[in-house]
Every structure is written in structure tokens, then in C-alpha cells.
Amino acid sequence: DQVPQQLLLFTLLLLNPRIIKGPKQAQFGYTVQQHVAAGGEKWLLVGAPYEMNGPYQTGDVYKCSLSRRTNGNGCSKLNLGRISLTNVSERKDKMRLGMTLTSNPQDNSFVACGPLWSYECGSSYYSTGICSRVNASFKFSRTIAPAFQRCETYMDIVIVLDGSNSIYPWYEVQAFLINILQKFYIGPGQIQVGVVQYGEKVVHEFKLSDYKSVEEVVKRARSINQRGGEETNTALGINVARSQAFKQGGRRGAKKVMIVITDGESHDSVDLQQAIEDSEKDGITRYAIAVLGYYNRRGINPEAFLNEIKYIASDPDDKHFFNVTDESALKDIVDALGERIFSLEGTSTNGTAFGLQMSQAGFSAHNVEDGILVGAVGAYDWNGAVLKETRQGKVVPPKSSYTQEFPEELKNHGAYLGYTVTSVVSARNGRLLVAGAPRFNHTGKVIIFTLKNSGNLTILHSLKGQQIGSYYGSEIAPVDIDGDGITDNLLVAAPMFFSGGLEKGKVYIYRVTELNRFVLEGALEIHNGGQNARFGSSLAPVPDLNGDGFNDLVVGAPLEDDHKGAIYVFFSQHNRILRKYKQRIAAADLAPGLLYFGRSIHGTMDMNNDGLVDLAVGSLGAAVLLWSQSVVRIYTTIRFEPSKVNIFVKDCQRGGKDVTCMSAIVCFNITARTAIPPTQEIGIKYNVSIAERRFNPRAILDNPSKLQPQNLTLFPGEETCDHIYFHVMETTDYARPIVFSAQVGLQDPADGPVLDESWPTVVRTELPFWNGCDEDDRCIPDLALQSMTDLMTRNQFCVQPVQSRGAFCRHLSEGGAEGSLRVIEGNRRRMVVDVRLENKGENAYNARLNITYTPNLRFSSLIVKDNSDIKIECFIEDKLRNEKICNVSAPFMRAKTQVSFRLEFEFSHTVFLQHVRVVLEARSDGEEMSTADNFNDIYYSLKYEADLLFTRDSNPTRYEIKSDLALEEPGVIGPPFNFTFQIQNLGYFPVKDLQLNIEIPEMTKNGNQLLQISDVYIDQVNGTHCLPPQHVAQSRASPEDLSRFSRLNRSNTLTLPIQCTVTVASYREIAVRITGALRIDTLHTLKFKILELGTSASVELPSSSPMFLHEERPVRHIILEIRKEGDYRIPNWIIIGSTLGGLLLLALLILALWKLGFFRRQKRRDKDEQEANGKVAEER
Structure with missing residues (x-):
């Protein structure tokens, strides 16, 4: 049995995780943050953006104690959803507080944001978002709302009513008052109304701050009675309204509006000019309504009255002056008056006002030195923006700052700039801000920029996504790998990156150069089979987990394992994040029922006081704390007594045979790479073996039980040794050393420290033999090579009797030089090289022959001659196509010996060269005095016979x-x-x-x-x-x-x-x-x-x-x-002679036939015989 090796370094303990559960319906676990409160107590902050506070689903943040004495989950709500802005008609329902959560380690405060917080402005609701800063004592510190702006209906309106006797009937005036009040949006942060009635005297019917709703104001207006009076002191009424009514409950920054209603010329007209000038200085917009009922009933010319009313109204008259025929006609101007008052909404000089109304500031947040940076994804028609709030006020860059990277023609795409925000630290330019826009042009974009407190935003660089719909830039994280305070890598996640038909996700790695360039170096991806993952939904740079001095990274994949989720741990080395993850932690391995594990991750501090950084991971309805494990190295050494095997000395007996007895001392020492208590005992398991893969091993342990795994308990820094006795048998193989192997591991790696994966768990030490050469163990061989081939010279070829005296051989007779030329006969297929290798010196250990040859040759065989006991073994290596390495008489070639052998090569069909070369080189581990005769370089130019x-x-x-x-x-x-x-x-x-x-x-x-x-x-x-x-x-x-x-x-x-x-x-x-x-x-x-x-x-x-x-x-x-064809005439004498000759020949032929009886008839008696026999002769 051998000690099992740990192939991966699991630095996060899977056993006994701390699982803190909360309400799933509140999305408890959506965000997590490790936090140190006042007094140094450690807490876990957990966002629950769907948490209820009273009748409203405001969202909230839980603080969870990590003390073991805590009952239940140890969590309590901070009730941040109850915090409100003053003078605002806010709507807290579904504000999603806790959706964004970021801590500030400088003062141990944290910020929680509700990006969907909205407030009422007139008939609209504006979702500008809100954040709350909470101090180290969990006390609300201040509200952060950089996108919030006062409503256009933030007005203080004072109505100045003429209640003199000439007004008749009063209920018509009262009906007008009620109708116009019902048009107003009365409430915190919107319109306040006060009413002043004048005649001879001025009376405050109610003040601006008396009533907070339309219902209350209308109810009070119904009870206003006509005060009466013989005089109409309009200047007095205006002056009292200006100097008193606007100050009794008036709000700073609110627009001031005065509505004057009268039916006659003023009796104090001499004071009217001063009253109007003072109103102008106070910035009061005045609407004046002339009621002509008194004049019409008495047939009086109203010209002077109308001029006075126009003087009271602000310029221009067509927008601020009204006149009606009588009191009953007042109801006809209610709508027109309301529209003109609310037209003041568009008079803001702030060009960004309308663009930030739906900004959802706080969708992301990041702490900077002088405040907090927030992302506002809904700003400017969902193109997004980045805002900052400092103690000196809010910083809102103008919309024009973004147009270069976010052109107007793409505004309908909804870039969502500010989906996430962070910063990098550059060696040259200090801190640079970073924001993601995952929907830009459908592929996503990340911008790197600076933002001055004056609002000047300058975009320095931009990074673009590669795939449509990948949500590139939805998560960004800077990584300082070596901990020098300078950002080494910027990570940009595309969690919806499509691969193989699935949303697997991808994390891009950009190297931050000294010149502030962002160079794409690669990407992190996982190959998790056929499942969605959304790898990169959360990124968490964490301090060094494995003790190698480099900070590490954890990436969330909340959709893995059918939405159960998983996280991946990546290590870094030498300013580079390793592409292969070192540990995968799946929710299914921790506890049943976990969902969306990895949706948020945070790990910056030691949560259980063991000196190691721990990890907080959010999931649906739970927050999980994973504890880090200490990383240790086991230093193993093996030494021997004596240090070498002397085969000539047999100092003991084993099994009746003389052998050489020795001992091996194996020592262990544990060193911690990360924090570990010095008094903690560490159990290790080890076994020692002899690497002898042969039937008859050369070395054997005296106690075979030592081959079994042994247990040992150590303290960090303590060395413990074990003596192992063994003996060496008689052997002829003393060139190769005996190898001892010690393999170590931890007895229980699941509980306690883990081994450093970069440190070897197996140590092999060689025990050499004494070589018997000299006292200094130096053998000096002297190898020499001789060789010759069977290729013919030109002379040898041409003297053969079968060869014709062609031009090739004729050149020889003319005195051609022999040189290095060799002839390849037409029927030759092979070339033979006869070699003799001699060792003239001492033993040559690891003697070998290197054979190199040109590509037109193919090695065929090596044959040893003369029945030599020296063996030569050649090895074939694919990477050495034209080279062979041969061991000669392994393990050594004895002194004063030689061997002859034949090398056969086949000529190649595919490679045709005009020369051939074979280089022979003899080597050994010994250092020779001269190597000149160790080389044979056989080179010939070739002439081929064409058959x-x-x-x-x-x-x-x-x-x-x-x-x-x-x-x-x-x-x-x-x-x-x-x-x-x-x-x-x-x-x-x-x-x-x-x-x-x-x-x-x-x-x-x-x-x-x-x-x-x-x-x-x-x-x-x-x-x-x-x-x-x-x-x-x-x-x-x-x-x-x-x-x-x-x-x-x-x-x-x-x-x-x-x-x-x-x-x-x-x-x-x-x-x-x-x-x-x-x-x-x-x-x-x-x-x-x-x-x-x-x-x-x-x-x-x-x-x-x-x-x-x-x-x-x-x-x-x-x-x-x-x-x-011939054309010749035949002479007559030839014709006559030929005719006569022919006739003579015919006569001689007839004579010969006659002589033979050819022309004779048959005899009579023959005929008679035939007739007697009844036969009739047939005519022939």
C-alpha cells in the first residue's frame, strides 16, 4: 500500500461549513459582505432586497453574528428600509434595498443601496435610487442619493384673495379656490399652499406648512368666509404675503408663486410699485386675476383696473394675467391657470435634470477615497451613467461626457452603463475608475475613466465584448496579484457567454501595463459538460489562500447543477492567474436545498480567528461561510550509512549468504506556508520503498513491515527521523544506483492542514555503488572507433568485366580523381558499414554509440560479429528520425575490450540525395583524455548507375x-x-x-x-x-x-x-x-x-x-x-517461247498417262460377270 497523493490543493474546507439561513422570499443571500464592527467584532452582512418593512417590500440588510453562542442563525434586520429622505413624497415599495452592498475597511462602515427607490413628482414617479451609509456601530450615518433632484413641483404657492365687500357672490370665489387647489400636487417635496385674505386688513387663513395633502387643504378652504371691508388694499395684501406668508413655513430652494385675485382698483395704489419691486427681488412669480363683475354690473370702464392688474402680474402678461367677466366665470380659468403654473417645471437650467429621472443610482457602488461611486443604469434613456457623492456634494458628469464612447445613434440599445463599477490602481496615474455597460451595442463594453469633483469625466480606454448577448461587463474585478498596491489584472465577466448552445460564461483577463494599457491575455472558462452555468456572475479577488505569496480569485457559477450553483477557486503565480481552477465547490457537496450558490462572493478577512482568510458565499435564502485550511510542506530527506555500496566488503549474512549491510535514515520536518498554531499536532502517513523492478532485487529491507504505511505525529518546525536497515545482495548490476523512495501524506487531509501542491510528496534518493576505478571514483575510459563501407569506388566499378566502356568509365582512364566518390550500382538496395569499437582505457560506464545518418538512408539492423559477449541495444525515438542511440555492454564496457559489428542501411525510395553521410560517435560517462578517435565521419558523394x-x-x-x-x-x-x-x-x-x-x-x-x-x-x-x-x-x-x-x-x-x-x-x-x-x-x-x-x-x-x-x-x-509497284513490257520472244514450252510439257504428260493405262477401257468378260450376278455397274 502507498500513501495516496493529493492531486489538487483544497484550501477551502468542505466539512462543517457555516450555513446561515434566511427568508427565501426576501432573496436573503443576494449579496454578502464580511464586516468588522466597532470593537473588532466580526459580522456577516447579508442583503435581502425583497424583505418587507411594514406594509412595504423595501428590502433590508441583515447583520449575522458568527459567535457560536448565538441562538438560531444569529441574524437581525437593520431596518434600513425605514430610513427616509425629508421633504420628499417617496415610494419605498419594491425599492430593493440590499441589492447592492459594499463595505469600507477604512472606517468599517458600509453602504447599502436600493436602486428602485422612487419619489413622486406631480403625476410621475422617478426611480432615482438611494443608498444608506451605516457606520461601524450599525447606526445610520447619511443618505446617498446623487441622482435625486427636487421635483419640478417643489413650489411654495400663496393665494392672495380679495375679500372686500365688492366681491359677490363669495361662494363662486370659494369654488374657484377649491378647484385650483385640487389641481395642485401637495405633499412633501412638492407644493405647499398658503391663503391670505385682504380688504382693509390682511388675514392669514392658513400658512404654507399647515397642511400636507390636497384633502386637508380643500377641507380648510371650504371653511374660509368672506372678511369684507370697504377698501381694497391690494398693495398691503401683496406685501404681507411676500414678507410674512412665504416665511411662515416656506422652504429653501422652493419656487415662490403668488396668485392675486381682486375685483377692483387698489385703494393703496401708491404702495403698489414698491410691493411689486420687492416681490421681484424675492423671486416671486405672480399670477394676477381681474374679476370684472363689479365694473360690468355698474357699467364702469375697467381700463384703469386692468392696467393695474397687468402691472401686478409678472411678465409676460399673456402668461401671467387673467380676467373674467364676473365671479362665476372664475371656474373657466382653472385649467389654464394650472397649466401655466406647472409650465414652470421646464425652466430648470440643469441640463441633466430630465436624463436622471429614472437613473436607478445605486445599481452598483464602489468606495473611493473621497466618497462613493455609484452606477446609474437607467440614466439617459437606459444608456446609463456613473455618479459620485462626496461630503462636499454630488458629482454629476454632463451627458456629453459619454457621447464619444456611447454615440447618440445607439441610445435606443440601452447600454446600462454603471451595471457595475470599480477602480484600478495604476503605477503611473494612480486610481482609475472602471464601469461596465453590458448591453452596449448588444455585445457589452467597459470604460476606464477619471472623474473630477467638478464633474469633468474623461474616458481613457474602452474594452469591447465579442459576443452578442454575453453581458460582457456585468461583473468587473481588479486583481492585485503580488500585493504591491498596483493592479496587475482587470477581470471582465461575460456570464451569459454562449458556448455549445448553453450559457456557460467566460471571464476575460486583461493585463494592466505600466503605460496604462489593458492587454487581453486570455480568459477563464470551465468545461462542465452540458449545462448552463453563468460562470462569472460574481468575481471575488481574495488574499493568498495557499501561502505562495500571490493573491487568488474565486468565481461564481450560480446556475450549475440545475441551478444549485458552484464556485471555482483559481490560484495565481508570478503576476498571472492560472487558467485551470484548483478547487470546485458545488452546493450539492455542502448541504441539500441550496440554490443559486455563488450568486455573490466576498472573502477578505479571517472570520473564525484562526489566522486564515475565509469565504462568504450567497445563495437563495442562505449565506454560506467556508473555512480556509492551513497549507504545510513536509520536508523529507534520506541519507545512508555508509554513503555508498561497497560490493567488495561483505560484513554480514542474510539467509546464509554474505551480503553488505547498511541503513537509511529518513527524516521529516513540517513547515507551515499559511497561519497555523505552533502547538497543533499534525499527523502524517508515510512509507519507504526500494524502487527495484526486478525478480531478484539488489537491496532488501531487513524488516519487511517497514514497507507498510507508517503513521507519525509532528509539531510544526520539529524534525523526526526513522532508521531503516537493509542489505545489498551480490549483483553484477552495480552501474545503476539503488533508488530509495519516501512518499508522504497527511493522515486526515479533510480535517486540519493540507499539503502545498507545489511541494513534492515523493522523494527519491539514489544510493550509488563504488565503481572500483580509483580512489576518487573517476574512471578514465579510452574509446576508439574504426569503420568502413561496402560502397564501390569508380575504379572498382569500372574494372568489372560486365561494365561497358562508357563515358563514366572513360573519364577514369583519362586520369579522373578517385576522391570521395562512390558508385551505387543499379541493383543495389543497401549500404553496409563495418565498425569496430574498442575501449583501450578503464571501465566505460554508460557507454553508448550515437549513429546519425542522412535522410536518404533508413536504419535496418545492427549485427554483432565474432560471437562477442558484448551486447549492443539500440533504441528508437520518434523525435530522432535520422538518429539512433545504442547502449554498449550496459551498464559499462569493460576495460581493454572490443566489439565488431555491422550496420545495415536501406536506401530510401522517397529521399534522393547526391551524397551519403553516416556519423558514428562513441561516448560514456567517463572523461577521456582525448576524444579524437571517438568520431567516424563517413561522407561520400554518389554517382548512381541508371539501369x-x-x-x-x-x-x-x-x-x-x-x-x-x-x-x-x-x-x-x-x-x-x-x-x-x-x-x-x-x-x-x-x-x-x-x-x-x-x-x-x-x-x-x-x-x-x-x-x-x-x-x-x-x-x-x-x-x-x-x-x-x-x-x-x-x-x-x-x-x-x-x-x-x-x-x-x-x-x-x-x-x-x-x-x-x-x-x-x-x-x-x-x-x-x-x-x-x-x-x-x-x-x-x-x-x-x-x-x-x-x-x-x-x-x-x-x-x-x-x-x-x-x-x-x-x-x-x-x-x-x-x-x-513496277510498270514493265514483256518481249514477244519470251511470250512465244513460253507458249511452246507449255505445249511440250502437256504432251509429255499425256504420253506418261497413256503409258500407265490411264486411257484404256474395261474387258467384256468383266461386264458379263457383272450381268450374271444381277448387278448393274454404276457409271463412275
Whole structure:
């Protein structure tokens, strides 16, 4: 049995996780944050954005105690949903407080945000979002709402009513008052209304701050009675409203609106100008309504009255002045007056006002030195924005800051800038802010920018996603791998990255350079089979988990395992995040029922006071705390007594045999890589073995039980040793050392520390033999090589009787140098090298022979000669295609010995070279005095014998011309002919660049064309190049006497040359076929009886060719014989003599037949006999 090795370093303990459960319907576990409160007590903050607070689903944050004494889950709500903004008509329902949660380790405060917090403005609700900062004592500190802006209806309205006696009937005025009040949006942060009634005196019917709703104000208005009075002191009424009514309950920053209703000229008109000027200085917008009932009833001209009312109204009159015929007509201007008052909503000078109304600020948040940075995904029609709030106020960049990276033409895409925000620290520029926009152009974008407190936002860089819908930039995390305070990598997640038809997710890694460049270095991906994962939904850089000095990373995949979820731990090394995860923690391995495990992750501190960083992971309805484990290294050493095996000294006996007895001392020491209590006992398991894979081992333990796993308990920093006794048997294999192996592991790696995976768990130590050479253990061999081949020189080849005296051998007789040239006969397949290796010095340990050869050779065999007891073993390695390494007499070649052997090589079919090279090198582990004779470099330039068979064929071989005068017509083509020349390669090697020259007699010297070539065909495509034949122009035949020539050839005719360059593969043949026809018209004209047309073909190789032919320039001839039919008259004497001779011969023949009785009849008696016998002779 052996100690099992730990293949992966599991630094997070799966046993006994702390699972804190909360209400699932509240989405408890949506966010998690480790937190240190005042006094150093450690808490876990858990966001529950669907938590109820009273009748509203506001969301909340839980603080969970980690004390073991806590009953239940130890969590309590902070009731942050009850916190409100003053003077705001807010709507807290579904504000999702706790959806964003970020802590500030500088002052141990934290910020919780509800991005859907909204408030009422007139008839609209604006979801601007809100955040709450909570101090280290869990006390509410301040509200953060950088997108919040006062409503356009944030107004203080004072109605100045004329209640003098001339107003009649009063209930019409009262009805108007009620109607206009019902138009107002009265409430916190919106409109406040006060009413002043004047006549001779001024009375405050109710103040601005008296009533908070429309219902309350209308109820009070119904009870207002007419005060009466003989005078109408309008200037007094305006002045009291300005100086008193706006100050009694008036709000700072609210728009001031005054509505003056009167039916007559003022009795204190002298004071009116001052009252209006003072109102202008106080910024009061005045609406004036003239009621003409009194004037109309009495027929009085109202011009002076109307001018006074227009003077009271703010400019321009067409927007602020009204007049009605009487009191009953007041109801007709209610809607118009309301519209004009609310038209003030659009008068804001802040260009960003309308764009931030649905900003949802707080969708993400990040602490910076002077405040907090928040993402506002809904700003500017869901293109998004980033805002900052400091103690000095809010920082809102103008919309134009984003237009370069987020152009107007893409505004309908809804980029969601601010979905996540963070920052990186640059060595050159300090802190740079980062924000993600996962829906930009459907592929996502990340921007790196600076933001001044003046609102100046400058985008420095942008990173773009690659896949539509991947949500690139929805999670961003900076990683400082080496802990120097400078960001090394920026991680950008695309959790919806589609791969293999599934949302598997992907995390891109960008290296932050010294020049503030963001260079894509790769990506983190998981191959989890056929399931959705959304890997990258959460990113958590964590401090060093494995003790290697580099910070690490945890990534969440909440949809894995059918939405149960999992997290992945990645280690870093040398400013690089390793691409292969080191630990996968699945929810199914922790507890049943967990869902969406990994939706949020945070791990920055030690939560259980063991000195190790722990991890908090959020899931649906639960928060899980995973405890880190200490990482240790086990240092193992093995030493021997004595330090070497002396096979010449047998100092003990085992089993009746003399052996060499020795001992091995195995020592263990544990060193902690991460925090560990110095008094903690660590149980290790180890076993020691001898790596002897042979039937008869050379070394055997005295106590076989030591081969079994042993247990040992150590304290960190303590060394413990074990003595193991063994003996070495008699052996001839003393060149290779004996290897002892010690394998270590932990007794219970699931509980306690774990081993550092980068540290070996197996230690192998060699025990060498004394080599017997010198006192200093130095053996000095002296290897020497001699070799020769069986390749023929030119002289050896040419003196053979079978060889013709061709050009190749003729050059030898002319005094050609022998040099390094060797001849490869046409039938040769192999090359043999005879080698002798001699060791003239001391033992040569690990003697080996390196054989290197050119690619045109293939190693075939190595055969040892003379029945030598020295063995040579050659090894084949794929990567060494033209090299062989051979061990000679392993483990060593004895002193003063030699071995002869033969190397056989086959020539390659595919590689053809003009030289051959074989390099032999003898080596050993010893250092020789001289290595000059350790090398043999065999190099020859080669000449190859081309073994060709050159033949020819003709169809037809002869032709007779009939004396047919019809054929004498010019241009008549005669019978076809077919000439064929064949070249067959009978040799082992291909023959390249063979020159084939063919000459065909085409025309007589006088220009008569003898034949016509129709086609030249060669049955080979590759390696063939032919020059097209240059035909002569056809001409009319003319008489010419050729009877003096028996054969026409190049000497007496004009020939048609055909030149080809061909390549003939080994054991292949090619044929050149020439087809054409005789020119009968020309041949009829020419004078001859028998004429031979001689076509010749020759082959030759260029002088630069590595091959040569038997004959210098072999020539083959094709003879086509042409005859003419004879036209001769026979003499008369020949005819007469022939006739007489024939008649004489006939007479002699008749005489001979007669002599033989041929002409005689049968006798009579024969006939009588036939008739007597009743027979009738048949006529023959």
C-alpha cells in the first residue's frame, strides 16, 4: 500500500461549513459582505432586497453574528428600509434595498443601496435610487442619493384673495379656490399652499406648512368666509404675503408663486410699485386675476383696473394675467391657470435634470477615497451613467461626457452603463475608475475613466465584448496579484457567454501595463459538460489562500447543477492567474436545498480567528461561510550509512549468504506556508520503498513491515527521523544506483492542514555503488572507433568485366580523381558499414554509440560479429528520425575490450540525395583524455548507375505505293504510321532529367514533304517537358530523283526534331508515341524503287546529373520501307517461247498417262460377270 497523493490543493474546507439561513422570499443571500464592527467584532452582512418593512417590500440588510453562542442563525434586520429622505413624497415599495452592498475597511462602515427607490413628482414617479451609509456601530450615518433632484413641483404657492365687500357672490370665489387647489400636487417635496385674505386688513387663513395633502387643504378652504371691508388694499395684501406668508413655513430652494385675485382698483395704489419691486427681488412669480363683475354690473370702464392688474402680474402678461367677466366665470380659468403654473417645471437650467429621472443610482457602488461611486443604469434613456457623492456634494458628469464612447445613434440599445463599477490602481496615474455597460451595442463594453469633483469625466480606454448577448461587463474585478498596491489584472465577466448552445460564461483577463494599457491575455472558462452555468456572475479577488505569496480569485457559477450553483477557486503565480481552477465547490457537496450558490462572493478577512482568510458565499435564502485550511510542506530527506555500496566488503549474512549491510535514515520536518498554531499536532502517513523492478532485487529491507504505511505525529518546525536497515545482495548490476523512495501524506487531509501542491510528496534518493576505478571514483575510459563501407569506388566499378566502356568509365582512364566518390550500382538496395569499437582505457560506464545518418538512408539492423559477449541495444525515438542511440555492454564496457559489428542501411525510395553521410560517435560517462578517435565521419558523394532498357516499335514497317494515278492529286495523305520509343527503368532509383532526342525525316533537300506528323504523345505528365516540334510549311510536290539513296536520314533530308526531358521512376516505364501519315502525292512524284525512311532516337543525361548510363548516348532507329509497284513490257520472244514450252510439257504428260493405262477401257468378260450376278455397274 502507498500513501495516496493529493492531486489538487483544497484550501477551502468542505466539512462543517457555516450555513446561515434566511427568508427565501426576501432573496436573503443576494449579496454578502464580511464586516468588522466597532470593537473588532466580526459580522456577516447579508442583503435581502425583497424583505418587507411594514406594509412595504423595501428590502433590508441583515447583520449575522458568527459567535457560536448565538441562538438560531444569529441574524437581525437593520431596518434600513425605514430610513427616509425629508421633504420628499417617496415610494419605498419594491425599492430593493440590499441589492447592492459594499463595505469600507477604512472606517468599517458600509453602504447599502436600493436602486428602485422612487419619489413622486406631480403625476410621475422617478426611480432615482438611494443608498444608506451605516457606520461601524450599525447606526445610520447619511443618505446617498446623487441622482435625486427636487421635483419640478417643489413650489411654495400663496393665494392672495380679495375679500372686500365688492366681491359677490363669495361662494363662486370659494369654488374657484377649491378647484385650483385640487389641481395642485401637495405633499412633501412638492407644493405647499398658503391663503391670505385682504380688504382693509390682511388675514392669514392658513400658512404654507399647515397642511400636507390636497384633502386637508380643500377641507380648510371650504371653511374660509368672506372678511369684507370697504377698501381694497391690494398693495398691503401683496406685501404681507411676500414678507410674512412665504416665511411662515416656506422652504429653501422652493419656487415662490403668488396668485392675486381682486375685483377692483387698489385703494393703496401708491404702495403698489414698491410691493411689486420687492416681490421681484424675492423671486416671486405672480399670477394676477381681474374679476370684472363689479365694473360690468355698474357699467364702469375697467381700463384703469386692468392696467393695474397687468402691472401686478409678472411678465409676460399673456402668461401671467387673467380676467373674467364676473365671479362665476372664475371656474373657466382653472385649467389654464394650472397649466401655466406647472409650465414652470421646464425652466430648470440643469441640463441633466430630465436624463436622471429614472437613473436607478445605486445599481452598483464602489468606495473611493473621497466618497462613493455609484452606477446609474437607467440614466439617459437606459444608456446609463456613473455618479459620485462626496461630503462636499454630488458629482454629476454632463451627458456629453459619454457621447464619444456611447454615440447618440445607439441610445435606443440601452447600454446600462454603471451595471457595475470599480477602480484600478495604476503605477503611473494612480486610481482609475472602471464601469461596465453590458448591453452596449448588444455585445457589452467597459470604460476606464477619471472623474473630477467638478464633474469633468474623461474616458481613457474602452474594452469591447465579442459576443452578442454575453453581458460582457456585468461583473468587473481588479486583481492585485503580488500585493504591491498596483493592479496587475482587470477581470471582465461575460456570464451569459454562449458556448455549445448553453450559457456557460467566460471571464476575460486583461493585463494592466505600466503605460496604462489593458492587454487581453486570455480568459477563464470551465468545461462542465452540458449545462448552463453563468460562470462569472460574481468575481471575488481574495488574499493568498495557499501561502505562495500571490493573491487568488474565486468565481461564481450560480446556475450549475440545475441551478444549485458552484464556485471555482483559481490560484495565481508570478503576476498571472492560472487558467485551470484548483478547487470546485458545488452546493450539492455542502448541504441539500441550496440554490443559486455563488450568486455573490466576498472573502477578505479571517472570520473564525484562526489566522486564515475565509469565504462568504450567497445563495437563495442562505449565506454560506467556508473555512480556509492551513497549507504545510513536509520536508523529507534520506541519507545512508555508509554513503555508498561497497560490493567488495561483505560484513554480514542474510539467509546464509554474505551480503553488505547498511541503513537509511529518513527524516521529516513540517513547515507551515499559511497561519497555523505552533502547538497543533499534525499527523502524517508515510512509507519507504526500494524502487527495484526486478525478480531478484539488489537491496532488501531487513524488516519487511517497514514497507507498510507508517503513521507519525509532528509539531510544526520539529524534525523526526526513522532508521531503516537493509542489505545489498551480490549483483553484477552495480552501474545503476539503488533508488530509495519516501512518499508522504497527511493522515486526515479533510480535517486540519493540507499539503502545498507545489511541494513534492515523493522523494527519491539514489544510493550509488563504488565503481572500483580509483580512489576518487573517476574512471578514465579510452574509446576508439574504426569503420568502413561496402560502397564501390569508380575504379572498382569500372574494372568489372560486365561494365561497358562508357563515358563514366572513360573519364577514369583519362586520369579522373578517385576522391570521395562512390558508385551505387543499379541493383543495389543497401549500404553496409563495418565498425569496430574498442575501449583501450578503464571501465566505460554508460557507454553508448550515437549513429546519425542522412535522410536518404533508413536504419535496418545492427549485427554483432565474432560471437562477442558484448551486447549492443539500440533504441528508437520518434523525435530522432535520422538518429539512433545504442547502449554498449550496459551498464559499462569493460576495460581493454572490443566489439565488431555491422550496420545495415536501406536506401530510401522517397529521399534522393547526391551524397551519403553516416556519423558514428562513441561516448560514456567517463572523461577521456582525448576524444579524437571517438568520431567516424563517413561522407561520400554518389554517382548512381541508371539501369535503363531503351526499345522502339513501328507500325507498319513497310509500305507499297500502288500505281494509281488518282492518288497523284496534290495534298493526298497516305496511310497512317505509329512510331513508339519506350524507356524502362529497371533500377531502384528514379532517373531524372533524362534527355530524349528524336529526329524524323520530314522533307527532302528540294522541299518535298515525305510525311506529316499529327500527334506526339507521352504517357507521363509529372516530370515531363517537351519542346513542340517545328513543322515546315506544306508545299506542292515537285519531281525529284531519289533513286541514288537507299535510306533517308538526317544526312540527306531535313529532319523534324522532337526534344523531351523526362523522369522515369524506379521500376516504371514511359513511352513516346508519334503518329502521322505519308504524303502519297509527294511520294508518287519522287523517283525511286525502294526507299527507307530512318527515324532515330537517343537518350542522354546532363553532365550535372548524379546518374550515368552504360552507353554514352544510346541510339535506337526505326526504318520504314517504301516500295513502288513496277510498270514493265514483256518481249514477244519470251511470250512465244513460253507458249511452246507449255505445249511440250502437256504432251509429255499425256504420253506418261497413256503409258500407265490411264486411257484404256474395261474387258467384256468383266461386264458379263457383272450381268450374271444381277448387278448393274454404276457409271463412275
